[in-house]
Amino acid sequence: MRLKNASASLIYLTLALLPGLPVDAASLPEIRYRLFKDSQADVEADLRELATRGDSASQMLLADRLAASPDAGRVQEAVELYKRSFDDGLGQLNALTGLARLSERNPRYRNQNQAFFKHAIGLYSHERDFNTLSSTLEVFLAYPQEFQGEEVTRLINLYDQACVENCFSLSYRAALAELRGQYAQAESYYRRAMLDDARAVDRYYRFLGERQEEVFRAYAKTLETRIPNLPVDVVQSIGNHLSSLSGENDPSVLLWLDNAIARGSESALVTKASYMMSFADSYGYEDTLALIDRIEASQSQQGRALRASAYMVRNWRILDPHKAYDIIRGLLAEGYQNANLNLGELYSMGGLDEVDQLKAIETYERLADQGSASAFYRIATIYGRGRGICNDKIRAYAYAKIAVDYGELGAIKYLNELQAEISPADISAALQARVNIMKQVKVQL
Incomplete structure (x- = not known):
């Protein structure tokens, strides 16, 4: 036994003397x-x-x-x-x-x-x-x-x-069928693949195109009784996609997200908090802040960014843009660049002074240069819904298309809405504008 201990000590000493180890x-x-x-x-x-x-x-x-x-x-x-x-x-x-x-x-x-x-x-x-x-x-x-x-x-x-x-063979077969133009077969494969592979959820959602609102929601409804038996990442992904579809509060979104949360998904916590802030008339700030407390305990910066957003919800009693600004400044000082999303939101709502859409766009562009899909999407919404100089549906379409290309779920539905509002000639102009925009940002597709 002494020899073994001596050998172990010698090995430990040798390791200690090795440089860089x-x-x-x-x-x-x-x-x-x-x-x-x-x-x-x-x-x-x-x-x-x-x-x-x-x-x-x-x-x-x-x-x-x-x-x-x-x-x-x-x-x-x-x-x-x-x-x-x-x-x-x-x-x-x-x-x-x-x-x-x-x-x-x-x-x-x-x-x-x-x-x-x-x-x-x-x-x-x-x-x-x-x-x-x-x-x-x-x-x-x-x-x-x-x-x-x-x-x-x-x-x-x-x-x-x-x-x-x-x-994941069903996902592979779905992709191959789609590549060959066998769309009915591809859809059948994607639906079956979704039961095991979270990536198939996103691929099917994109495959549906303009049918997302009706078909994806309807198929998710048929799966509700199977939620407890689906993999947690599938449940979370379906909840995320449903949350990006909803133009009005849809209780089924929380059905999916709550199941994922109960099974330990922190990403579902973030999605749920954001969703509740989007439909502030239906949800109270107390429950949302409780979620944010849980997020902040393990993801400090993301939790604080969500708290800043909560302080900017207009019809909640905790509305306090200046408190939000203090949080945002602290996050930016720590190097948390995603806080620029909060800052752009603050300028866009006029939380510190007058509404300043151009300053909001300038703030979002700091993240767009890093390839942030959310930043491109927010710029698109300002051009699409803003007043005065920023009202430009062609530029809105161009930025929304970039956001979709970068993977922003919410931008898919918004792009479809814009497509119904502008002419084919405007869409062609928007696609050319997209090319010009990408020449100006640091990150290239």
Whole structure:
């Protein structure tokens, strides 16, 4: 026993003497175990330590966590980490899955990484094992143009034979059917895929186009009795999409969100708080502030940004634009750039002085330069609904189209509304205006 203890002490001392290897640095298995116990555990510093040493698995896990951030700088860092983790096919093949999913939901990253993926999928055999099959099919969802339909059919069939759990073949088949113009079949696949795959919820929502309001809501209604048995990320996603549809308060939105919240979804908490503020006549500020308290306990900056929004709700007794401004200034001082959304809202409502639409647009543009879909959407609403100099439906359509391209759910419905209000010639002018706008911002699609 003494010899074993002496050996352990010698190993510990040797590790302590190695440069750049802190003795208290967590290993990747330790980090994974901490995340298993608490998915919100703060493991970023330890992951960065391992990633810096070139550990490809740690680079991929760090990228997964950064990719979910609302901060464009952290997402861009995730892109580079995924590429380093893949290491020209010598590292983690699954890094292609993470980067493909990120690229699929944002045209900026999809265009930015197209050449990388075109090169990457030529570095390995697509049918070598289940790992290569699933990673390749994830790339197909983001870049269908890089594949032949016959190959995709073969890969899906092999995937079906090999997959045991968490299988997404219906999503792959839906995307392939849509690509081939087989729309009835695609819709059938998407509806079935939604029962297991949250990404299919968004793909189906977009697939419906102008039918979203009627068809998506009706299909979600048929699933209400199955909510307890659906995966929590599916429940949350359906709730999010329903919340973006509602022109008036729809109690079924909270039916979905409350189930996701009860099962631990913090994102659903944020969506619910925002939804209740959007329909302030139907919901009280006390319940909304209670939700914000819960959010702030784990997501301080996002919680405070929501609190600032609550202080700007006109028909709540807690209306206090100056208190909102104090919170916003504090967040901006901390570097929380999304607080510019609150600041733009404050200028737009005239909370500090007169309504200043141009100042609101200027504020939103700070985030638009970083690729914020919400910022483009808010600029669109000012041009579409504002008075005087800012009333410009063509520019509204142009900005709404960019917001849709960047993945803003609410902008999809708004874009459809604008399309019904302006002529085909105006739409052509708006699409050209979109091109000119994108030339002026720092971030390009």
